Every structure is written in structure tokens, then in C-alpha cells.
Amino acid sequence: MPKIKTAILQTHVYKDKIRNITQTAEHLAAPELASIDLAVLPEMFCCPYENKCFPEYAEAEGGDTWEKCSRLAAEHKIYLVAGSMPERDEEGHIYNTSYVFDRTGKQIGKHRKMHLFDINVKGGQYFKESDTLTPGNQVTVFDTEFGKMGLCICYDLRFPELARLMVDKGAQVIIVPAAFNMTTGPLHWELMFRQRAVDNQVYTIGAAPARDMNAGYHSWGHSIVTDPWGKVLMEMDEKPDIKVVKLDLDEVSRVREELPLLKHRRKDLYTLSQI
Numbered sequence: 001m002p003k004i005k006t007a008i009l010q011t012h013v014y015k016d017k018i019r020n021i022t023q024t025a026e027h028l029a030a031p032e033l034a035s036i037d038l039a040v041l042p043e044m045f046c047c048p049y050e051n052k053c054f055p056e057y058a059e060a061e062g063g064d065t066w067e068k069c070s071r072l073a074a075e076h077k078i079y080l081v082a083g084s085m086p087e088r089d090e091e092g093h094i095y096n097t098s099y100v101f102d103r104t105g106k107q108i109g110k111h112r113k114m115h116l117f118d119i120n121v122k123g124g125q126y127f128k129e130s131d132t133l134t135p136g137n138q139v140t141v142f143d144t145e146f147g148k149m150g151l152c153i154c155y156d157l158r159f160p161e162l163a164r165l166m167v168d169k170g171a172q173v174i175i176v177p178a179a180f181n182m183t184t185g186p187l188h189w190e191l192m193f194r195q196r197a198v199d200n201q202v203y204t205i206g207a208a209p210a211r212d213m214n215a216g217y218h219s220w221g222h223s224i225v226t227d228p229w230g231k232v233l234m235e236m237d238e239k240p241d242i243k244v245v246k247l248d249l250d251e252v253s254r255v256r257e258e259l260p261l262l263k264h265r266r267k268d269l270y271t272l273s274q275i
């Protein structure tokens with residue numbers, strides 16, 4: 001099985017939506033990324049992570065930002081997980097949505113953040129996505145020439161049932177556009193990506209915005225890739241950065257063969273089902 005050359009882009013999020021797309025296009029055109037198969041962008045890569053911005057920046061599926069991302073995937077002949085962006089549906093609901101495009105620019109996946117980030121840590125982070133956003137209700141797995149990949153957004157990763165449902169649908173990689181914060185990030189970010197990788201014997205990929213202390217929300221950054229043993233293959237710091245990591249899906253099969261956790265489940269005693 002060929003290795004999947006995966007670029008993780010930890011970009012700055014500007015207030016100017018177009019500038020965010022332009023910088024993404026410039027990065028993807030860089031010679032270092034010439035032979036990649038897959039690129040992953042951060043959560044809300046084109047919109048400041050603030051409730052007041054979500055309605056203002058929201059676009060319908062197929063809108064301008066969607067179109068530009070589709071064209072970038074086709075131009076570079078890559079799979080593009082277009083981080084996430086605010087999506088407005090016909091009824092005016094707004095979702096935190098991640099689109100996936102194949103090497104021809106065709107949309108092959110779409111995930112609407114299912115668990116909204118509503119937390120209130122005393123002396124720490126407060127955020128209430130449900131002030132403006134509506135939750136999605138689909139488990140998302142998409143097909144590639146390499147195998148199936150699961151997709152969720154940031155806070156979604158905290159829910160082990162969702163990761164397991166993706167794995168039950170065949171995911172060997174779980175991709176997570178994300179933006180943890182300065183309260184939970186230091187303790188939970190790396191742990192969470194390793195934990196989901198170990199539980200499910202998958203690669204996990206987290207792509208976060210770079211930290212901007214002048215922004216309303218301070219991203220932890222630390223974009224990360226872990227392997228199916230739970231080993232961290234790459235972790236950034238808080239600054240803008242781009243890294244390319246090779247994923248070997250034979251390693252998923254090897255780990256699952258040697259330590260057969262998924263086979264050893266007592267499905268006669270317990271089950272996980274989607275309603």
C-alpha cells in the first residue's frame with residue numbers, strides 16, 4: 001500500500017476571508033508540497049473563531065469558499081479536507097462544516113460538527129457555540145484510493161462513541177480540524193489524539209489555527225499526527241507551520257493483527273449502535 005503524503009497546515013486566521021483562502025492557495029503551491037496526496041486545514045480556517053463572525057462569514061454549500069477549495073483540490077490533484085467553515089442552510093441555520101474534495105475537486109465528504117462546544121470553566125475558557133450554531137447529526141466517513149477515513153470537528157473528538165462509530169464504518173484514519181484553547185489544550189489535546197488512536201488503532205490528525213493573542217479566542221495550536229500505536233509522529237508548537245507526514249495504512253492492519261482489540265470486543269455482551 002503506498003504511503004499517504006499528508007500536509008497539515010497550521011495557518012493564521014485573518015479577519016479578511018479572502019486572505020485566508022489566498023494564503024492557503026499559496027501554501028499548497030509551494031514546491032515542498034508538490035507531491036502530497038492529502039492536505040488538512042484547521043477548524044474555521046477562513047473565519048475568526050467567534051460567535052459574532054459565524055453568521056457574518058457563513059456561506060451555502062457550493063459558495064465562494066467551497067468553490068475555491070474545490071478548485072485547489074483539482075488544481076493540485078489532492079484530497080483536501082477543507083478545515084471547517086460556517087455553512088448556512090436554506091432555513092438559515094448555521095453549521096460548523098468540514099467539506100472534503102477528491103483529486104478532481106468533487107465533494108466526497110461533508111461533516112457538520114455534531115457536538116457543539118459549550119463550556120464554562122471557572123477562571124478559564126468560556127464558549128457557547130450553540131448561541132449561533134446548529135449541531136449536525138451524521139457520522140462521517142469518506143472513501144479514498146487508500147482506504148476509508150473518518151472526519152469530525154474538534155470537540156467531537158471528546159466523544160469516544162463517535163470515533164468508534166467511524167471505525168465501525170471502516171475508518172483507518174480520523175481527521176480532525178480543531179481549535180483547542182489555552183485552558184484545555186495543555187492537558188487534553190495530545191492526550192485526546194493519542195487516546196482515540198490507541199482505542200481505535202487508527203492514525204489521528206489534528207489541524208489547528210496558529211495562536212493569535214490579539215484574536216478573541218486563543219487557539220492552542222499544536223497540530224498533531226499520531227500513529228495507530230498512539231505514538232506522536234508530529235506535533236507543532238503554537239506558531240504558523242506546515243508539516244508533511246507519511247501515513248502507512250499497512251501499519252493499521254499490523255497493529256490490529258498484533259493487538260486485536262477490535263476483534264476482542266465482547267459484542268455478545270455490549271453493542272454500540274447508531275440511532
Ligand SMILES: NC(=O)CCC(=O)C(=O)O
Pocket residue numbers: 043117153154155156158178179180181184185188
Ligand atoms: N473548537 C472547539 O470545539 C474547541 C474544543 C476544545 O477546546 C475542547 O477542550 O474540547
